[in-house]
Amino acid sequence: MQVVLWDLDGTLADTEELHFEAWQATMNEQGIEYNYTKFIESFGRANADVLKQLLGEDAPSARIETVSQQKETIFRDILRQKGVQPLPGVVDWLERFRQAGWRQVVSSSGPMANIAVTIDTLRIGDFFASLMSGARLPQGKPHPAIFLHSAAAVAVPPTDCLVIEDSLAGIEAALRAGMTSVAVGKISEMPALPRLIGNFSVDKNHPACVVVQSLTQLDWAQLMQP
Numbered sequence: 615m616q617v618v619l620w621d622l623d624g625t626l627a628d629t630e631e632l633h634f635e636a637w638q639a640t641m642n643e644q645g646i647e648y649n650y651t652k653f654i655e656s657f658g659r660a661n662a663d664v665l666k667q668l669l670g671e672d673a674p675s676a677r678i679e680t681v682s683q684q685k686e687t688i689f690r691d692i693l694r695q696k697g698v699q700p701l702p703g704v705v706d707w708l709e710r711f712r713q714a715g716w717r718q719v720v721s722s723s724g725p726m727a728n729i730a731v732t733i734d735t736l737r738i739g740d741f742f743a744s745l746m747s748g749a750r751l752p753q754g755k756p757h758p759a760i761f762l763h764s765a766a767a768v769a770v771p772p773t774d775c776l777v778i779e780d781s782l783a784g785i786e787a788a789l790r791a792g793m794t795s796v797a798v799g800k801i802s803e804m805p806a807l808p809r810l811i812g813n814f815s816v817d818k819n820h821p822a823c824v825v826v827q828s829l830t831q832l833d834w835a836q837l838m839q840p
């Protein structure tokens with residue numbers, strides 16, 4: 615592997631509560647009850663996919679776009695007000711990968727404006743060769759498009775990529791892209807994760823998925839396993 619594709623929200627940055635607050639405020643304005651359970655179920659997926667469920671499959675595309683933009687504007691306002699911190703182990707691994715000569719890319723479902731503000735707030739922009747947004751792609755995670763586009767942006771095959779993700783949708787996207795992955799955070803305790811990985815293990819050449827609660831628990835030996 616030569617390239618690391620980092621998810622942003624919940625993987626690089628501790629933005630979970632900020633996004634929940636933004637989603638809740640946005641849905642309240644739409645007159646829709648929105649709780650933390652709904653948020654966790656959809657975290658990591660593209661806004662359009664989430665809003666089709668919340669607003670209804672027959673919701674006009676113009677309304678979905680307007681509500682999506684409203685949510686992201688609220689999120690950026692909250693982020694600027696409250697700030698954000700990198701998650702444990704992130705800065706250490708960014709530096710390790712850089713010293714090892716691995717190129718690094720942000721591969722997020724969020725809009726580019728969110729990515730830029732978050733990376734700037736974290737002061738980690740110099741670590742990355744590229745910032746990639748999947749917000750305008752026809753299909754979001756668990757479709758592998760964002761990761762395949764990210765690999766193409768730095769001119770490497772999918773097999774040379776390592777994906778670091780905190781959501782089931784993101785891990786499924788990595789597996790479908792044929793990329794090795796690290797599942798980090800709350801996803802490590804989800805019963806659905808082993809089942810998801812198992813669905814791809816029928817082929818002995820399926821990509822590996824390392825599971826850790828925190829990047830502070832990750833080591834090079836795990837990344838090098840076949």
